[in-house]
Amino acid sequence: MNVPVRPPSAFPPRHGSGLFASFGHAWAGLIHTVVHQRNMRVHLISAVLVGLVGSGIPLGLAEKVTLIFCVLLIFFAEILNSALEHLVDLAVQQFDEKARLTKDAAAAGVLVLALGTVVIFAAILVHNWDTVRGSTDAIVRQVVLGVPLTVCILALVLPQRRPLGVDVGAFLGGGALLVLLAQRSASIVFTAMTGGLLVVAGAAAYERRRELRSAVGAAADSPVSGNKKTG
Numbered sequence: 001m002n003v004p005v006r007p008p009s010a011f012p013p014r015h016g017s018g019l020f021a022s023f024g025h026a027w028a029g030l031i032h033t034v035v036h037q038r039n040m041r042v043h044l045i046s047a048v049l050v051g052l053v054g055s056g057i058p059l060g061l062a063e064k065v066t067l068i069f070c071v072l073l074i075f076f077a078e079i080l081n082s083a084l085e086h087l088v089d090l091a092v093q094q095f096d097e098k099a100r101l102t103k104d105a106a107a108a109g110v111l112v113l114a115l116g117t118v119v120i121f122a123a124i125l126v127h128n129w130d131t132v133r134g135s136t137d138a139i140v141r142q143v144v145l146g147v148p149l150t151v152c153i154l155a156l157v158l159p160q161r162r163p164l165g166v167d168v169g170a171f172l173g174g175g176a177l178l179v180l181l182a183q184r185s186a187s188i189v190f191t192a193m194t195g196g197l198l199v200v201a202g203a204a205a206y207e208r209r210r211e212l213r214s215a216v217g218a219a220a221d222s223p224v225s226g227n228k229k230t231g
Contacts, residue, residue, distance in 0.1 A: 027203075032155065033082045034157060034204040035211070039110065040078045041157045047071045048150050048197050050121065054190030055181060056142035057135050063124045064187060070117040071193070077113050143157040149177040149194070158200035159208065167205045174198045 015192045050067055075080075092099040125132060132139075142224045152174035156167060178195055185191040 021132055031203050031207050033079050035208050037082050043074050043078055047151040048153055051190045051194035054140050056138045057132055057187045058186045074113050077110045081110050124218050145177050149174050153198055153201045156205040171202045177188050
């Protein structure tokens with residue numbers, strides 16, 4: 001009995017196919033979304049602010065789970081929206097009204113989740129207003145240390161070109177501020193989430209530099225660039 005032979009794939013094989021390789025591919029997809037999607041960067045900074053509030057104000061278990069779930073759900077929706085946009089662009093090589101409506105509908109789903117998260121966040125603060133009002137010292141500490149931390153993470157995810165020292169300084173400075181915040185944190189879970197977001201921002205800054213080096217190298221090796229050099 002002849003066993004049918006599977007034709008060779010037209011696409012280059014992935015590097016590795018095991019469990020750890022799958023995690024690596026998923027991590028690469030997350031970082032790619034942060035690097036190339038402006039809205040994902042906005043969601044990341046918003047998640048940092050949520051983490052600062054959650055680690056500064058003592059909240060109940062239900063409120064903590066709700067906020068973390070909302071953050072993860074928005075991230076999931078934005079990543080899915082990015083994947084859908086790439087799929088539509090791959091399938092439709094020219095303008096099509098249905099393709100535009102597909103992208104708009106996917107973006108609308110992310111917008112609904114984001115607005116819902118804002119409403120939930122406001123409702124939690126109002127419900128715990130007595131706790132918020134009694135946490136003046138913690139709020140001041142979160143503002144004094146949290147604002148510079150947010151600026152460090154924002155500097156890492158911005159798409160503008162900058163010296164390497166800026167990225168290194170922003171990552172190390174953000175880590176130092178996070179350590180100071182963790183010493184008197186009201187929730188180690190929210191502090192850990194903020195630390196994870198700092199790592200994601202650092203990885204995005206590294207990936208952006210790697211892509212820039214690859215683009216510069218490809219331009220230098222192109223025939224047009226070579227002709228300019230010889231001329």
